[in-house]
Amino acid sequence: MKFIKFIFSKFFWINVVLAIIALYVVFYLTMSNLDNYTNHGIKIEVPNLKGLQLDQVQDSLISLDLNFEIRDSVFSDDFPIGMVIQQDPLPNTDEFPNFIKPSRTIYITIVKRQETFKVVPDFLTNVTSKNIGKSKLEMLGFNVDLEIKNHKDKDKILGLEFENKVLKAGQKLPKGSLVKIIFGSGDNGQPIELPDFKGMNVYLALNKANEIGLDLDIHYYDSIKDHRDSNLAVIYQQFPDPEINNKTLISIGSMVTIDANLSTPLDTIYSKDTVALNFKI
Structure with a gap:
């Protein structure tokens, strides 16, 4: 009973009316200022920034009340440093009309220093x-x-x-x-591991020997016609031999005698090494 009396009381209806008036005022003020806040009806053609330098971009956008931000920078040998080569949003054209509101940001990609x-x-x-x-x-x-x-x-x-x-x-x-x-290092005489040259061609053996500081005395046992043949010849015997002579170390600067011919096949484990060395003979 008290609740029903309160609903029909003068105090209740006065508060209802005041609440409705307050909501109307808030709604009216919000809607009347919404256009100004969102720049409704105001649009700017998106300018074409491609090909401009950074200082030109800044000058162009200040007058339009627009901002820019560098999204990315890339190397290029075709364009000068600092030039804009991409932008988002795309520029306004007849084929692709594009507009933006004031105070918005255009994201650009520029060229950084060129690689020499x-x-x-x-x-x-x-x-x-x-x-x-x-x-x-x-x-x-x-x-x-x-x-x-x-x-x-x-x-x-x-x-x-x-x-x-x-x-x-x-x-x-x-x-x-x-x-x-x-x-x-110039450490002539210092002991190093003696390589097993057998199965290598002469080209690979010379590279290996030069790399670790050994000299090779090469003996050919086939008819070697030219430089190509001399490089293709495969080593089938060496002295000292780490297997036969039970010698695993040799002094830097030492001479290793190798025997090579064209009839011995190249060991397959050196095929990849041959490719890696850009083998041109």
């Missing part, structure tokens, strides 16, 4: 010291790291590496790359 590539010199054909090699590489704009390796020839460049991969003369690397020079 330099050719790696040939340090292996002729004997080159680490100091000369280091100077030449630094003059080309490379960073240089040095690694010493047991070898009979002191300071001789034995190889180059980039990111733990063998570098060959003529390869191109970005300027500023870190190139590692591997050079000889």
Whole structure:
């Protein structure tokens, strides 16, 4: 009974009327200002920023009350540094009308510094010291790291590496790359493991011997017609032999005598090594 009396009381209906008025006022003010808040009816053609430099982009967008943000930057040899090559949203065109509201952001992709590539010199054909090699590489704009390796020839460049991969003369690397020079220690006479050259061709054996600081005395037992044949000949005997002579160590700078011919087949385990060495004979 009290609840029913309250519903029909003057106090209740006065509060109901006041609540309705308050809701109407809030709704009216919200709707009347919504257009201003959302810039309803105001639209700007999306400008074409492609091909502009960053300072030109800023000047263009200030007058339009628009902002920009660099979303990405990429290397390119075809465009200058700082040029806009992509944008989102796309520019307004007759074929593709596109509009944006004031104070919105356009996302752009620009060109960052261009990669400059330099050719790696040939340090292996002729004997080159680490100091000369280091100077030449630094003059080309490379960073240089040095690694010493047991070898009979002191300071001789034995190889180059980039990111733990063998570098060959003529390869191109970005300027500023870190190139590692591997050079000889000059520790003539220091013991190293004696390789088993049998089953290798002469080309691979010479590379292996040069890498670890051994000399090879090569005897051919076939009719060798040209340089190609001499490289293709496969080693079938050596002295000292780690198996027959029970000798596993040999001094750096020592001579190993090898016998090779064209009738002995190349051991299949060296096929991949041949490919990896870019075997051209």
